[in-house]
Amino acid sequence: MICSEIKEFTVPYLELDLEPVRVREVTIHLDGCAKCRAEMEAVRQVLVRVKGVTVPDPGDQFWSEFPGRIRSELAHAQMKGQGDVTPLRRPISARSWLGTAMWPMALAASILLLIGAWSLKGLVEKGPVQAPTEQTVAQAPQGSQDLPHPTDADLETYWDDDPDTVLVEMAARLDRRTVDRLFGDI
Amino acid sequence: MAQAGEDGMESDTQLLDRYAAGEEPAFEELVRRHKKTIYDLAYRMLENHADAADMAQKTFVQAFLHHRSFKRESSFRTWLYQIGLNLCRNAIRDRARLAHEDVEEVTLTAPHDTFAEVANGELKDRLGEAIRTLPTRQREALVLRVYHNHAFAEIGTIMSCSEGTAKANYHHAVDRLRLILVAGEGLP
Numbered sequence: 051m052i053c054s055e056i057k058e059f060t061v062p063y064l065e066l067d068l069e070p071v072r073v074r075e076v077t078i079h080l081d082g083c084a085k086c087r088a089e090m091e092a093v094r095q096v097l098v099r100v101k102g103v104t105v106p107d108p109g110d111q112f113w114s115e116f117p118g119r120i121r122s123e124l125a126h127a128q129m130k131g132q133g134d135v136t137p138l139r140r141p142i143s144a145r146s147w148l149g150t151a152m153w154p155m156a157l158a159a160s161i162l163l164l165i166g167a168w169s170l171k172g173l174v175e176k177g178p179v180q181a182p183t184e185q186t187v188a189q190a191p192q193g194s195q196d197l198p199h200p201t202d203a204d205l206e207t208y209w210d211d212d213p214d215t216v217l218v219e220m221a222a223r224l225d226r227r228t229v230d231r232l233f234g235d236i
Numbered sequence: 237m238a239q240a241g242e243d244g245m246e247s248d249t250q251l252l253d254r255y256a257a258g259e260e261p262a263f264e265e266l267v268r269r270h271k272k273t274i275y276d277l278a279y280r281m282l283e284n285h286a287d288a289a290d291m292a293q294k295t296f297v298q299a300f301l302h303h304r305s306f307k308r309e310s311s312f313r314t315w316l317y318q319i320g321l322n323l324c325r326n327a328i329r330d331r332a333r334l335a336h337e338d339v340e341e342v343t344l345t346a347p348h349d350t351f352a353e354v355a356n357g358e359l360k361d362r363l364g365e366a367i368r369t370l371p372t373r374q375r376e377a378l379v380l381r382v383y384h385n386h387a388f389a390e391i392g393t394i395m396s397c398s399e400g401t402a403k404a405n406y407h408h409a410v411d412r413l414r415l416i417l418v419a420g421e422g423l424p
Binding site: 058 | 275279280285363378406407418
């Protein structure tokens with residue numbers, strides 16, 4: 051092997067990427083050629099120095115935010131109609147569901163249902179209409195005195211004629227404390 | 237659901253299938269597996285944190301946006317490399333054009349950013365300058381070989397060229413660096 055041929059094998063020789071036969075030929079040449087040995091050493095130094103160049107780690111915060119930034123840009127691109135992305139399905143949590151615009155409507159519907167149930171319960175269970183006595187008021191559970199009274203004759207009288215008005219009247223009697231107690235867990 | 241590999245880990249293509257079915261955890265796992273590799277590639281090509289972060293992010297966005305275009309003739313990682321390198325080439329080209337248009341922009345270096353200035357002095361020394369002067373293809377071959385330990389066949393796939401061309405690009409890069417460093421520092 052001559053000097054001009056050695057150049058071609060310098061890098062693979064240093065990277066142990068040569069066939070054993072070639073390695074032997076290069077080694078024999080290097081043993082007898084100071085100029086090629088110097089060339090080989092120069093290339094070795096370059097490779098060592100190049101390999102030593104590091105990339106600084108941008109830090110934990112960058113990496114923790116990285117997927118979110120991709121997701122955000124992906125969603126933006128999807129909205130613009132780019133690509134062929136299948137929208138990701140996230141697990142549906144109670145928090146995310148309540149975060150939508152549906153919850154005020156659901157709350158209102160719940161209030162109306164409860165009021166309706168109270169009214170119907172009073173109509174079905176009670177016999178002849180009686181005026182409230184001090185005793186029945188005193189026996190009422192704590193915190194229930196601000197509720198529409200179950201023996202409210204006026205409301206029962208008007209129920210058959212105009213139930214909507216009765217419901218509105220009963221709803222008007224609900225104070226903040228009662229609403230909080232009823233729906234505090236929602 | 238696809239079966240996990242022998243090591244118990246799902247392959248990238250299995251994860252991609254799950255992603256295609258809309259599963260969030262598959263997306264997270266694919267990003268987790270490859271984010272540092274792609275960021276490293278982008279940083280070594282673009283030399284500053286801001287551009288590298290942006291390019292790494294765009295690489296994943298493009299991959300997930302067009303995941304159905306992935307023919308699976310190579311690995312998912314190789315595909316990410318291809319996307320990443322293409323984006324880096326475009327960025328380098330844009331930089332060169334901007335530098336040409338703006339007479340005050342005399343070098344092709346990236347805009348300064350604090351992170352790079354504080355944390356990365358190494359690419360700013362003579363070796364960094366030498367690497368910066370390499371033609372893009374030679375630089376790509378150098379980065380993929382030296383820092384990412386790819387075989388030349390793989391480098392050829394990533395760079396969309398033959399194995400021989402990839403090898404030649406790498407050897408030219410090393411030779412060029414040697415000449416620059418010898419000229420600058422009096423190495424043998």
